Amino acid sequence: MNNTKKRTYKHYRYPGVRPKGNKKYLIDFIDHNGKRRQKTISARSEADAAQIRRAVLTERDKIKAGLIAAPEMQMDIPRLIELWDEFETERLLKIQAGSMKHTTLQRCRNSFDNLIKYNPTLKRKRVNKILPSDLEKFMAYRKEMGYSPEGINVDLRKLKTLFNFAVTKKYIERSQFSEVSNVSVPKSDVRFLNEDELQALSDALDSLDLSDSFQTDARDLTLFYLYTGARASEALYPTFNWECDLKNSVRFPKTKRGKSRTIPKMDTVKAVLESRKKISGGPFHFTRDQVYNRVKFVMDKAKISNASTHTLRKTAGAWYYMATGDIFAASQFLGHSTVKVTESHYVGLIQSLQVEYATLFEGVLNQQLQLGCNSELKLAQNRRTIDTLPHKEKSPLLEEKSEDSDGGRYKIRTCDFRLVRAAL
Numbered sequence: 001m002n003n004t005k006k007r008t009y010k011h012y013r014y015p016g017v018r019p020k021g022n023k024k025y026l027i028d029f030i031d032h033n034g035k036r037r038q039k040t041i042s043a044r045s046e047a048d049a050a051q052i053r054r055a056v057l058t059e060r061d062k063i064k065a066g067l068i069a070a071p072e073m074q075m076d077i078p079r080l081i082e083l084w085d086e087f088e089t090e091r092l093l094k095i096q097a098g099s100m101k102h103t104t105l106q107r108c109r110n111s112f113d114n115l116i117k118y119n120p121t122l123k124r125k126r127v128n129k130i131l132p133s134d135l136e137k138f139m140a141y142r143k144e145m146g147y148s149p150e151g152i153n154v155d156l157r158k159l160k161t162l163f164n165f166a167v168t169k170k171y172i173e174r175s176q177f178s179e180v181s182n183v184s185v186p187k188s189d190v191r192f193l194n195e196d197e198l199q200a201l202s203d204a205l206d207s208l209d210l211s212d213s214f215q216t217d218a219r220d221l222t223l224f225y226l227y228t229g230a231r232a233s234e235a236l237y238p239t240f241n242w243e244c245d246l247k248n249s250v251r252f253p254k255t256k257r258g259k260s261r262t263i264p265k266m267d268t269v270k271a272v273l274e275s276r277k278k279i280s281g282g283p284f285h286f287t288r289d290q291v292y293n294r295v296k297f298v299m300d301k302a303k304i305s306n307a308s309t310h311t312l313r314k315t316a317g318a319w320y321y322m323a324t325g326d327i328f329a330a331s332q333f334l335g336h337s338t339v340k341v342t343e344s345h346y347v348g349l350i351q352s353l354q355v356e357y358a359t360l361f362e363g364v365l366n367q368q369l370q371l372g373c374n375s376e377l378k379l380a381q382n383r384r385t386i387d388t389l390p391h392k393e394k395s396p397l398l399e400e401k402s403e404d405s406d407g408g409r410y411k412i413r414t415c416d417f418r419l420v421r422a423a424l
Helices: 046-064 080-097 102-118 120-124 132-144 149-168 195-206 213-228 267-275 288-301 309-324 327-334 339-345 347-371 376-388 396-407 418-423
Strands: 017-021 024-030 036-042 249-252 261-264
Touching: 017 046, 024 046, 036 046, 080 102, 080 120, 080 149, 102 120, 102 132, 102 149, 132 149, 195 213, 195 288, 213 267, 213 288, 213 309, 288 309, 309 327, 309 339, 309 347, 327 339, 339 347
Parallel strands: none
Antiparallel strands: 017 024, 024 036, 249 261
């Protein structure tokens, strides 16, 4: 007779979970490589330990499905300062290759420094441990410090580039900036010089001492930027040099978008360039600071506040649109990427001119309706009136347009404006 006792097994409440005492539990599972694993964990109860085991099994299934990388294949996540160093190294190679400007990298550096200045502990954090709330707090801090919404959004754009680089390197699956929105910016017209300010500018240019090279440069730069709508860097050497001097047009070979832009060479621009023909290399051999100081000198002399080189560009765009009434032509003249960019800059000006155009339209249409009345007597009277007009008198359309532009908010000067004379 076999007296061997039958082995009995203890049945646990949760499969794969065994209590070990003192709130310790042993979880048993098969990993993604098919090997049996056991791990001791701390949990408040056996049910919590079972929940942890289920999370482990879920992660295992994701690895087997290829949704996440296996632990042995996961790379070390860099700290934020280490990510910046890697980012900067690669961007310097792009600068050396000529596919990126050094100023672009410098702007990224400034935004990164602003973030670290706000919270120095962030640079030692792993990239995947930085939370969207950290970035929201950074935005709130910048706002409290009095920075403009536009400036805060610049920082966000540059930092977004850095975190997108981390996604490319697969340090993180998704950028934290995907949950961060830009600061809302109230829409308003860009700053451009109105008629009174242009008159003051004309007087200031007339009063300059052209025997002084600084003041001569200040006059030429002011006129060139105003009549070409060039960005500050587009007019400077080596971007703009005498090789760009065509007969009837001015070509800016490298604009903000990296594309060339060509505009007709107006008489004022011709006069400025001809007066600087003796300068070697290019007409404007200056740094940005030198340009700023010279234009600022003219603006101060004209007592025009809150104006810079870029204000001259915006003024050129505004008055070009007012002269032509064609927003598409103005967009091409300024070299904007799309006409929507131009519309967003001059939304108030466009709306103002639409009112004037509507008044002009109404007047012309009313006059045509009167001419087309079904009364033969009135038609005959109208014919007699037309026959008595001088041979070269303006049409009703031109008369209406002339009267409206004289009384409108944005009065356009005639071609004998003194800014032209100042260049000659």
